[in-house]
Amino acid sequence: MKRVNSVEALEKEREKIRAARDSNKPCITICTGTGCHAAGCYPVAEAFKKALKAQGMDGSVDLRNTGCHGFCERGPLVVIHPEKILYQRVKPEDAEEIITETIKKGNIIERLLYEHPVTGEKIAHERDVPFYKLQKRIIFGNNGAIDPTSIEDYLALGGYDALAKALTSMEPVQIVEEIKKSGLRGRGGGGFATGRKWESCRNAPGNNRYVICNADEGDPGAYMDRSLLEGNPHSVLEGMIIGAYAIGSHEGYVYVRNEYPLAVNNLRTALDQTAEWGLLGKNILGSGFDFTVKINRGGGAFVCGESTAMMASIEGQSGEPRPKHIHTVESGLHDKPTNLNNVETWANVPYIINQGADRYCRVGTDGSKGTKIFSLVGKVNNTGLVEVPMGITLREIIYDIGGGIIGGKRFKAVQTGGPSGGCIPESLLDLPVDFDRLTEVGSMMGSGGMIVMDESNCMVDVAKYFMNFLKEESCGKCTSCREGTRRMHEVLNRITEGEGREEDIELLEDLAFVTTEASLCALGGTAANPVLSTIRYFRDEYEAHIRDKKCPAGVCKALITYEIDPDQCTICGLCQKTCPADAIEGKVKSKKPFKIVPERCIRCGMCYEACKFDAIKVT
Amino acid sequence: MDVDRVESILKRYDHQDSSLVAMLQDLQAEMNYLPEDALKYIAETLDIPLTRVFRVATFYSAFSLTPKGKYQIQVCLGTACHVRGAARIVDTLERHLGIKPRGTTPDLLFSLDTVNCLGACAAGPIVVVNGEYHNEMSPLKSEKLLKQYQKTEKDN
Numbered sequence: 001m002k003r004v005n006s007v008e009a010l011e012k013e014r015e016k017i018r019a020a021r022d023s024n025k026p027c028i029t030i031c032t033g034t035g036c037h038a039a040g041c042y043p044v045a046e047a048f049k050k051a052l053k054a055q056g057m058d059g060s061v062d063l064r065n066t067g068c069h070g071f072c073e074r075g076p077l078v079v080i081h082p083e084k085i086l087y088q089r090v091k092p093e094d095a096e097e098i099i100t101e102t103i104k105k106g107n108i109i110e111r112l113l114y115e116h117p118v119t120g121e122k123i124a125h126e127r128d129v130p131f132y133k134l135q136k137r138i139i140f141g142n143n144g145a146i147d148p149t150s151i152e153d154y155l156a157l158g159g160y161d162a163l164a165k166a167l168t169s170m171e172p173v174q175i176v177e178e179i180k181k182s183g184l185r186g187r188g189g190g191g192f193a194t195g196r197k198w199e200s201c202r203n204a205p206g207n208n209r210y211v212i213c214n215a216d217e218g219d220p221g222a223y224m225d226r227s228l229l230e231g232n233p234h235s236v237l238e239g240m241i242i243g244a245y246a247i248g249s250h251e252g253y254v255y256v257r258n259e260y261p262l263a264v265n266n267l268r269t270a271l272d273q274t275a276e277w278g279l280l281g282k283n284i285l286g287s288g289f290d291f292t293v294k295i296n297r298g299g300g301a302f303v304c305g306e307s308t309a310m311m312a313s314i315e316g317q318s319g320e321p322r323p324k325h326i327h328t329v330e331s332g333l334h335d336k337p338t339n340l341n342n343v344e345t346w347a348n349v350p351y352i353i354n355q356g357a358d359r360y361c362r363v364g365t366d367g368s369k370g371t372k373i374f375s376l377v378g379k380v381n382n383t384g385l386v387e388v389p390m391g392i393t394l395r396e397i398i399y400d401i402g403g404g405i406i407g408g409k410r411f412k413a414v415q416t417g418g419p420s421g422g423c424i425p426e427s428l429l430d431l432p433v434d435f436d437r438l439t440e441v442g443s444m445m446g447s448g449g450m451i452v453m454d455e456s457n458c459m460v461d462v463a464k465y466f467m468n469f470l471k472e473e474s475c476g477k478c479t480s481c482r483e484g485t486r487r488m489h490e491v492l493n494r495i496t497e498g499e500g501r502e503e504d505i506e507l508l509e510d511l512a513f514v515t516t517e518a519s520l521c522a523l524g525g526t527a528a529n530p531v532l533s534t535i536r537y538f539r540d541e542y543e544a545h546i547r548d549k550k551c552p553a554g555v556c557k558a559l560i561t562y563e564i565d566p567d568q569c570t571i572c573g574l575c576q577k578t579c580p581a582d583a584i585e586g587k588v589k590s591k592k593p594f595k596i597v598p599e600r601c602i603r604c605g606m607c608y609e610a611c612k613f614d615a616i617k618v619t
Numbered sequence: 620m621d622v623d624r625v626e627s628i629l630k631r632y633d634h635q636d637s638s639l640v641a642m643l644q645d646l647q648a649e650m651n652y653l654p655e656d657a658l659k660y661i662a663e664t665l666d667i668p669l670t671r672v673f674r675v676a677t678f679y680s681a682f683s684l685t686p687k688g689k690y691q692i693q694v695c696l697g698t699a700c701h702v703r704g705a706a707r708i709v710d711t712l713e714r715h716l717g718i719k720p721r722g723t724t725p726d727l728l729f730s731l732d733t734v735n736c737l738g739a740c741a742a743g744p745i746v747v748v749n750g751e752y753h754n755e756m757s758p759l760k761s762e763k764l765l766k767q768y769q770k771t772e773k774d775n
Binding site for chain 1: 739
């Protein structure tokens with residue numbers, strides 16, 4: 001491909017690509033996002049390739065490996081276009097039947113359809129599945145339609161026309177104003193007004209400026225940035241180029257986790273393609289604007305998601321944050337004005353430029369505009385990535401889109417905001433989700449992790465989990481954070497060990513105060529949230545651990561016992577075979593039910609998992 | 620130490636010390652760990668203090684100063700995996716391998732690591748062995764998985 005030197009040339013190429021495509025030609029798209037990858041999508045893709053060839057149809061049917069469709073729970077997902085028939089949990093052996101039945105004859109294979117969990121109705125089309133129906137997928141929607149390694153796919157769907165519009169018919173200041181007007185706020189967690197950040201960076205004195213895309217998605221339980229970069233890398237790049245033009249920067253970086261190898265690869269491919277097409281590099285689309293992008297891979301340090309730590313890491317240092325009384329928009333990377341935004345924020349930019357701020361503003365709440373992608377995971381039926389308008393309630397997300405709690409168990413809490421966030425109880429399920437409301441109840445938006453917990457999750461254990469995470473990830477620079485997280489973890493640990501003291505809750509609150517107030521960066525500044533929110537909403541669970549030496553959820557090893565219910569024991573002996581501690585007594589084919597010897601039991605839970613008759617009880 | 624190998628990595632980044640993290644990542648990927656003499660060589664060649672190289676090498680959890688095993692097992696301890704019982708999987712693997720996370724068995728066959736989140740949350744708990752994902756794992760399933768690898772080794 002030759003480079004395109006003008007907007008007209010780009011449009012001409014786009015028309016050529018579109019003209020060569022027949023929208024009625026059958027196309028099989030296979031989700032190859034991480035969830036489907038783990039569920040075995042590649043053998044399915046291989047099977048389709050083989051079957052199409054065997055039937056001599058490889059010319060008349062398109063086969064496309066796409067990024068994440070979002071409905072990970074039901075993977076591997078296959079969608080047949082143009083009808084958009086959704087087949088779920090597809091196996092390699094289904095490929096041939098799909099081709100002969102659905103592609104050739106137009107018949108729908110009932111067995112592979114999604115079944116409504118309540119009505120039992122089989123749903124054929126993607127758009128009618130409740131999981132998708134209630135979403136508003138303006139950013140994430142194209143993921144399922146394009147091959148992330150094909151710039152032609154992106155162009156065919158109107159890719160880079162926002163860039164063309166920005167470069168030819170908008171002044172940089174106008175773009176900044178448009179973003180300000182849109183009310184877009186940073187999707188990485190902070191929720192800072194993007195337009196204002198751009199403006200400050202643009203107005204900061206100095207010649208060189210940098211833009212950075214933060215793809216160091218460290219919040220455990222969140223993977224929307226990964227899926228966007230893997231599934232639609234050009235949308236992120238387009239946003240970055242527009243932003244760089246608006247800010248006046250000629251050099252950009254994407255800092256991406258090394259744990260996301262596919263994201264790194266797809267991004268690299270996208271960078272090569274944009275350079276080849278003249279959409280990156282010198283004189284982009286003949287506008288006179290130059291911009292290049294480099295990739296930096298993270299080294300597995302959570303704190304590098306913090307802006308100043310990330311900039312230190314890009315400079316080849318260990319990633320330690322610095323005080324921010326001088327903002328990074330004035331003095332960031334190499335002490336130059338630097339604008340850092342998260343993956344999802346950048347991906348919103350082309351949409352805003354294309355549709356205009358007024359239209360973008362129509363979705364959302366007063367303080368939070370547009371949509372947000374959440375990773376809905378944990379103890380919920382329909383796990384996956386969901387893009388919803390700001391202001392939707394937690395109940396709608398968890399019950400209407402998520403299909404409720406697994407196994408009909410009782411909902412206990414939803415954790416948002418990663419290690420900086422908090423646990424929100426059942427009484428607040430009707431809370432509209434936006435930046436400010438989540439903060440009001442002691443949690444935060446964070447990057448959009450939404451981990452649903454049920455009655456079998458212990459909230460003290462969850463607080464301990466996060467504190468362990470934070471103590472490991474604290475870079476150690478601020479004493480308050482380094483020691484505060486450590487001490488809080490110690491206290492939480494002794495509570496879960498059954499050695500909690502009456503004054504421990506108060507002590508945790510004291511430690512939380514100091515850690516919050518005296519730490520430089522957001523890691524320490526918000527580290528207490530998981531503890532404070534669980535104390536606030538689940539104090540009774542703490543008290544049960546401390547006073548009664550009981551873990552009501554049956555999680556904390558030191559406070560639970562495993563027993564065999566003699567009435568349910570079928571004397572099959574499976575538990576005894578599985579027990580690594582030789583703690584189960586009994587004989588197969590005897591008349592006596594098996595029995596656990598508490599002194600020898602290491603509470604590993606293997607027998608509980610092995611028993612097919614629910615005879616093992618945890619108390 | 621294979622000087623050419625280290626040198627070719629440094630060349631990839633024009634001997635720029637701002638790319639130190641990337642250099643160490645490539646070294647880790649090629650050697651399975653960061654050998655001490657290679658780190659000394661890098662410090663001398665780039666003309667930067669050895670303390671800085673060590674600081675970076677010990678700051679990021681992706682680096683290891685000791686050799687990793689032939690099979691690198693990673694258990695995801697992201698929140699979604701945690702609430703579905705990932706900690707018990709770590710317990711099980713610890714017990715079977717006789718090592719703690721960040722450890723390697725003396726025969727250099729298995730390394731056990733925990734990672735904060737692999738971004739496959741919907742399919743958790745996740746266990747990754749040499750880059751291969753295993754979804755919806757449990758203590759029992761992880762025991763079986765480990766035994767498979769042990770058997771492969773024995774048969775070889």
